[in-house]
Amino acid sequence: MVKQxxxxxxxxxxxxxxxxxxHQDIVExxxxxxxxxxxxxxxxxxxxxxxVSLASAAQRLAWCHxxxxxxxxxxxxxxxxxxxxxxxxxxxxxxxxxxxDVKYLIIGSDNLSTLTRWHAFDWLNETxxxxxxxxxxxxxxxxxLKNWEILPIEAAVSSTQIREExxxxxxxxxxxxxxxxxxxx
Numbered sequence: 001m002v003k004q005x006x007x008x009x010x011x012x013x014x015x016x017x018x019x020x021x022x023h024q025d026i027v028e029x030x031x032x033x034x035x036x037x038x039x040x041x042x043x044x045x046x047x048x049x050x051x052v053s054l055a056s057a058a059q060r061l062a063w064c065h066x067x068x069x070x071x072x073x074x075x076x077x078x079x080x081x082x083x084x085x086x087x088x089x090x091x092x093x094x095x096x097x098x099x100x101d102v103k104y105l106i107i108g109s110d111n112l113s114t115l116t117r118w119h120a121f122d123w124l125n126e127t128x129x130x131x132x133x134x135x136x137x138x139x140x141x142x143x144x145l146k147n148w149e150i151l152p153i154e155a156a157v158s159s160t161q162i163r164e165e166x167x168x169x170x171x172x173x174x175x176x177x178x179x180x181x182x183x184x185x
Contacts, residue, residue: 010034010104010131011096013042013080013089016060017053018179019067020162020170022155026106026133029151031073034104034131040096041068041076046086049114054163055182057081063175090120093128106131106151110158112141 010030016023031039043060046053053060064076079095080087089105096102105128107115112132115121130148132140136156142148157170166183168176 006099006101007037008035008103009038009040009096009100010036010106011040011042011089011093011102012106013044013092014108015047015050015053015159016041016043016064017055017159018060018162018171018175018182019063020155020157020159021172022133022135022153022157022170024067024172025153025155026108026151027068027071027074029153030104030106030131031071033151034149036103037073038100039074039106040100041074042080042092043076043078044087045081045083048086048088048119055179059178059182063178066174067172088119090118090124093124102128104129104131104149106133108133109135109140112139116144 012026012030027039027041041064043064045057061078061081068074068076080092093102093105105124107130109132118124125146130145131151132148133151133153134140135153161167162170163183168180171179
């Protein structure tokens, strides 16, 4: 059911700890290929499956603003960070549905193995179209998904890899020094 007058959007949430070229590729391809008017980039205060993040919520939000604010039809939204606690994807989708027609939820293929454990998975599965950003090292098991699309991404990188290896070549030059400072901190 399309709600009259509301912009059709996709939501792309994540820790962005730190954001890297793979995230940038996802945002750029999603804006071009999905039937949306806007893409919401939503940094998490704290991923519900994690207990800590390397960079502060404020720092991760600032990095996202630096990388995505200049892109057309992309908005970085601080809703989850303003919540000041771990926020489920379902809660965020319900929040954004007040203002938008949230059609798509973009996830990395690395999330597929735990997706059914997400809070309100059945509701999410009925409500949105999953957009799965591929990663070479993750199998695409979409058996439990009702509606889904594939967003092919070539960047073989993860934030975890960047944090563990302190490898900066996958970090945009605009935030590289800041990320380096956090990694070395």
